[in-house]
Amino acid sequence: MTAPTPGPDGPPPEGPLADLLAVLREAAALKTAADVLAWDEQTYLPPRGGEFRADQLAALAGLTHDRLTGPELRDALLAAEAEVRPADSAAAACVQEARRDFDRRTTLPRRLVEELSRVTTLAQQNWAEARKRSDFAAFRPHLEAVVTLKREEAAAVAAGREDLAAAAPYDALLDDYEPGAKSDQVSAVFAELRAGLVPLVAAISEAGVTPDRSLLTRNYPVAAQYEFCRSGAERLGFRFDSGRLDTAAHPFCTTLGPADCRLTTRYHPNDFSQSYFGVLHEAGHGIYEQNLPAEWFGAPLGEACGLGVHESQSRLWENFVGRSRSYWEHAAPEARAFFPEALGKASAEELYRAVNDVRPTLIRVEADEVTYNLHVLLRFELEQPLISGDLPAGDVCDAWDEKFEAMFGFRPPSAADGCLQDIHWAAGLIGYFPTYALGNVYAAMLWDAALAELGDLEGQLAAGNFTPLRDWLTEKVYRHGRRYAPTDLIARAAGSPPTPAPLLAHLNAKYGALYGLG
Amino acid sequence: MTAPTPGPDGPPPEGPLADLLAVLREAAALKTAADVLAWDEQTYLPPRGGEFRADQLAALAGLTHDRLTGPELRDALLAAEAEVRPADSAAAACVQEARRDFDRRTTLPRRLVEELSRVTTLAQQNWAEARKRSDFAAFRPHLEAVVTLKREEAAAVAAGREDLAAAAPYDALLDDYEPGAKSDQVSAVFAELRAGLVPLVAAISEAGVTPDRSLLTRNYPVAAQYEFCRSGAERLGFRFDSGRLDTAAHPFCTTLGPADCRLTTRYHPNDFSQSYFGVLHEAGHGIYEQNLPAEWFGAPLGEACGLGVHESQSRLWENFVGRSRSYWEHAAPEARAFFPEALGKASAEELYRAVNDVRPTLIRVEADEVTYNLHVLLRFELEQPLISGDLPAGDVCDAWDEKFEAMFGFRPPSAADGCLQDIHWAAGLIGYFPTYALGNVYAAMLWDAALAELGDLEGQLAAGNFTPLRDWLTEKVYRHGRRYAPTDLIARAAGSPPTPAPLLAHLNAKYGALYGLG
Structure with missing residues (x-):
């Protein structure tokens, strides 16, 4: 182990900082009250309860926004800023990030916030209909309206921030999900990633090896799937004394x-892998959340560093742990015990191969570990010209299909299988997609660093011992909250700026062996 | 059917009344958001989530209180009062009741409200400990503090209300749960009830008949109990497209x-009747709630008339329907299908007898249909002198035991089996208990009126047809919300002021037959 890095674990804050934390924590009580209602909406709300639930959430959203942009927080921030020293302390980082959040929230004109809410609500309703009918023309005016408002938002955010003034307008949106990220740096990482992925995907599809997926077409009773999923999440270290697992769409x-x-998943009665890897993925997010410093809850040091690092944890636990050969040495006996009829004497190796099938898919959320990133890159390459104005929203469908063909070698047969497949743009989430691939890049970097520092990590996984890895991630990532920007946090933990080399090396080694490549 | 009574089902409100309803509905959105969190706390909250849940609920309670006592509602009320005519319309009743609520909330000094909240929170924590150790002396100072504050509350409420100025202080508390009720009238009803119940309980215990309860000591799988409970509630008319059934303590x-x-129940693996009648009882409350006029949600016409009438519905569906011989003719085949191992060929008559066992119990919530009311009367007789000051809080334990012996012929062996058994007083709920027995009185009155108007009600129950009864109750009770005071509503539906005669007649007839009395 290296010496511990400084983190927010000193004595409890006092004075103006403590006052600021109290204001933020009370705002978080309101915000998370709304989150309870949103969780309930996805899990247990009776069918006819939806209409009033929207009223309840709107009332809470308004109150939370007032709290997070109001004079009480403004004054608490000013008092804390006047007091907190030195500049590189955890407390200073907390105040600085709280200021960043406050300014971002207050910089947007109320008219724009309300208009965005109205337009994206309509766009999402329309998107659902348009996707059903695969009708891009019907969705087009809504996408145009969203893009227009997001460009306004980008301009408003950039106007208030020195570091964004000279950057691409897109960066002001990206910054909301990946603090401090700039699109030219992200583009460089993604170009290298793409250059490595396209030939790997081609080599796999030309290898003529078809993994035996028949294991994933049998009878897996849902009650046993729930128990298997829960056991998996618990073994990785997700704590059920402060967490749950429920069913959602x-x-x-x-x-x-x-x-x-709280985690959710969905169950397919003939394939345990969909619920199981869904849970390992969400448990990765949950392990991050459960190991943030609770005493800073509601404040930046009690929050995850950014969406890219958050996704790095879901992908690390799902893919690097859960889809590894070592993991299945440990998990196969348990799987056979839960599903004796379906699995019989299926070996760890058979299970490992079945859950690592690579084949091009039209739909991002159904993609495997290798092709997934290409789906993300495609969206990133379309979002930037959408926001700069170089790509009219009406041309997105054709541009999508061209890019898809260049990457995968065939065209989507319909808009529903193409640019209408994701809800993100309808919801106004532009600049969000790249964090999915950044998460994979970060996950591989962290994995390599953990391998180097922890010794026999593979042996630990095979023995079902995930504590050393979890403790290492807590030390390097979780306990810091938002103290460091994502790239700084990754550099401290993995020793270099973001690079796709570890991810490409991992994919080439793993899938090279599975598919018998050169 | 009689001609429909006027109800809140005219054209949608306009102008100041519509504005008032909008303010009330938005306050209800906040209030019910807190209720979602409270429901979650009882059903799904992870064990360690309780501490922060209290913070969330406190934040929402404060905001709801501000909304319900604030200038926006005050102004909306004044505008509606200036506008609404004629005096006997549904709209006028709505405005009048909204004013009543507003005045009651604003009449209490903020210091008293906060002090009550603090003292009852402590008292409840202490009560739980004291009950465990059966230690009345430890609870006594908390009870004294609660009583002192409730007397202050009674004085403050009475000072602002003409109709309470000359009444007993207790009436100001009673009025919060049973609007318009006066303790001398309630006392007269309860004296008659007691005079009829004590000899009936004595006759039953001297009859020497012991019903065969062995049916309720077998193996009832919890999953099947859930399905049976759900089916029962659904058959009575509780709608699951706008409702749920979950598990809680x-x-x-x-x-x-x-x-x-939403309903909850708890499951005992050897006795289906506890979960089942728990659900029928709560479904009775739920059917009332589901048939209130939804367009008045949040306003008095969208709320139940009072706790007595609410309880009349839970008890009517639980006891008059669910514990009737006719009901089991219909339910027995279903019960046998759900529990083939435990019930075998058990007949409707055997089931009917098993679920109608009468025996004195120490604990109110375990009491049968006959003795239950005596438990309530005892509490009512203690609460009045507690609030008048004639009974010092420190003497409650002895006074309880004496009254209990006079009613049941034996003394509670411990304070935990006596005055410490209920949480109500620790929670500040003084004046609440009588509504339980009023509910039974009202239920019998409504049942007799329904029998007279609906013809073959018993035949309908035996056929599993609950629609005529539910429609009748909707017409007479549910659709009116709080348009009428409880005694007026009952008088309109059942043709007389509150009287225990129908309840006593029902109990004498039913249990006279079951126990072979004179």
Whole structure:
């Protein structure tokens, strides 16, 4: 182990900083109250309860916004800024990040915030219909309206920030999800990633090896799947004394309090792997959340560093741990015990191969570990010209299909399989997609660093001992909250700026062996 | 059917009344958001999530209180009062009741409200400990503090209300749960009830008949109990498209929105009747809630008339329907299908007898249909002198035991089995208990009126057809919300002021037959 890096674990704050934390924590109580209602909406709300739930959430959103942009927080911030020293302390980072959040929230004109809310609500309703009918023309005016407002938002944010004044307008949006990231740096990382992925995908598809997926087409009773999923999450270190696992239409992880983090998944009766890897993925997010410093809950030091680092944890636990050969040496006996009828005497190796099938898919959320990043890169390459104005929103569908063909060698048969597949743009989430691939890049970097420092990591996984890895990640990532910008946090933990080399090396080695490549 | 009574079902409100409803509905959105969190706390909250949940609920309670006592509501009320005519319309009743609520909330000094909150929170924590150790002396100072504050509250409420100025101080508390009720009238009803119940209980215990309860000591798988409970509630008319059934430590019913009403129960693996009648009881509350006029949600016409009438519905569906011989003709085949191993060929008559066992119990919530009311009367007789000052809080334990012996013929062996058994007083709920027995009185009155108007009600129950009864109750009770005071509503539906005669007649007839009395 290296010497511990400084973190927010000194004596409890006092004076103006303590006052600021109290204001933020009370705002977080309101914000997470809304999150409880949103969680309930996805899990247990009776079918006819949806309409009033929207009223309840709107009322809470308004109150939370007032709290987070109001004079009480403004004054607490000013008092803390006048007091907190030295500049490189955890406390200073906390105040600086709280200021960043406050300015970002207050910089947007109320008219723009309300207009964005109205337009994205309509766009999402329309998107759902348009996707059903694969009708891009119907969605087009909504996308145009969203893009227009997001460009306004980007301009408003950039106007208030020195570091964004000279950057591309897109960067002001990206910055909301990946603090401090600049699109030219991200583009450089992604170009290298793409250059390595396209030939790997081609080599795999030309290898003529078809993994035996028949294991994933049998009868897996849902009650046993739940127990297997829960056991998997618990073994990795997700704590059920302060967490839950429920069923929802889409897997997600949500934090409802400093000791209340909830996962969801969905069950396919003929394939345990969809629920299982959904849970390992969300448990990765949850392990991050559960190991943030609870005493800073509601303040920046109690929050995850950014979406890229958050995704690095879901992908690390899902893919680097959960889809590894070592993991299945440990998990195969348990799987056979939960599903004796379906699995019989299936070996760890058979399970490992079945859950690592690579094949091009039209749909991002169904993609494997190798092709997934290409789906993200495609979106990133379309978002930038959308916001700069070089790509009219009406041309997105054609541009999508061209890029897809260049990457995968075939065109999507319909808009529903192409540019209408994701809800993100309808919801106004432009600048969000790149964090998915950054997460994979960071995950591989952290994995290599952990391998170098922890010795026999593979042996630990095979023995079902995830504590050393979790402790290492807590020390390097979780306990710092937002003290460091994502690239700084990764550099401190992995020793270099973001680079796709470890991810490409991992994919080439793993899938080279699985598919018998050169 | 009689001609429909006027109800809140005219054209949608306009002008100042519509504005008032909008303010009330938005306050209800906040209030029910807190209720969602409270429901979650009882059902799904992870063990370590409790501490922050208290912070979330406190934040929401403060905001809801501000909304319900603030200038926006005050102005909306004044505008509606200036506008609404005629005096006997539904709209006028709505405005009058909204004023009543507003005045009651604003009449209490903020210091008293905060002090009550603090003292009752402590008292409840202490009560839980004291009950465990059966230590009344430890609880006594907390009870004294609660009583002192509740007397202050009674004085403050009475000072602002003409109709309470000359009444007993206790009436100001009673009025919060049973609007318009006066303790001398309630006392007269209860004296008659007691005079009829004591000899009936004595006759039953001297009859020497012991019903065969062995049916309720077998193996009832919890999953099948859930399905049986759910089916029972659904058959009575509780709608699951706008409702749910979950598991909690105590059965309850909570309304989280105009189309979201949730029930809970608890399961005993050897006795289906506890979960089942818990659900029928809560479903009775839920059917009332689900048939209130949704367009008035948040306003008095969208709320139940009072706790007595609310309890009349839980008890009517639980006891008059669910514990009737006719009901089991219909339910027995279903019960046998759900529990083939435990029930075998058990007949409707055997089931009917097993679920109608009468025996004195120390604990109110375990009491049968006959003795239950005596437990309530005892509490009512103690609460009045507690609030008048004639009974010092320190003497409650002895006074309880004496009254209990006079009613049941034996003394509670411990304070935990006596005055420490209920949480109500620790929570400041003084004046609440009588509504339980009023509910039974009202239920019997409504049942007799329904029998007279609906013809073959018993035949309908035996056929599993609950629609005529539910429609009748909707017409007579549910759709009116708080348009009428409880005694007026009952008089309109059942043709007389509150009287225990129908309840006594029902109990004498039913249990006279079951126990072979004179």
